[in-house]
Amino acid sequence: MLPPELPPLPALTRAEGELIDRYLEVVDLLGRINPARPGDTYRALRAAQALERTAARLCDALTLMHRRGETELHGDTLARALRVLDGERRTARVALPPDCPG
Numbered sequence: 001m002l003p004p005e006l007p008p009l010p011a012l013t014r015a016e017g018e019l020i021d022r023y024l025e026v027v028d029l030l031g032r033i034n035p036a037r038p039g040d041t042y043r044a045l046r047a048a049q050a051l052e053r054t055a056a057r058l059c060d061a062l063t064l065m066h067r068r069g070e071t072e073l074h075g076d077t078l079a080r081a082l083r084v085l086d087g088e089r090r091t092a093r094v095a096l097p098p099d100c101p102g
Contacts, residue, residue: 007080009080012078013070015061015068016070018061018064019058019078020081023058023082024082024085026051026058027093027094029047029054030093030094032093033047034093034094036097
């Protein structure tokens with residue numbers, strides 16, 4: 001059985017697409033670094049090392065948008081793109097997990 005079909009991505013400029021991709025990469029890395037999540041320090045260290053490079057690429061995407069005159073982030077459109085790309089689950093890994101009683 002095939003999985004349900006995802007809604008299409010909204011129309012994005014190439015720079016907006018790059019922004020979304022780099023933002024999600026940063027979020028994924030922060031999720032791996034999150035000290036409130038179980039895991040080993042080596043995995044977190046590798047993610048932290050990659051974070052600098054990825055953050056620079058995120059900065060490059062935003063710089064390109066600004067230079068092209070794309071001076072406004074269209075939050076509703078970009079949020080739809082993030083949802084299609086599983087952004088809610090991916091960003092949840094950055095937050096603190098629910099407090100366990102005990």
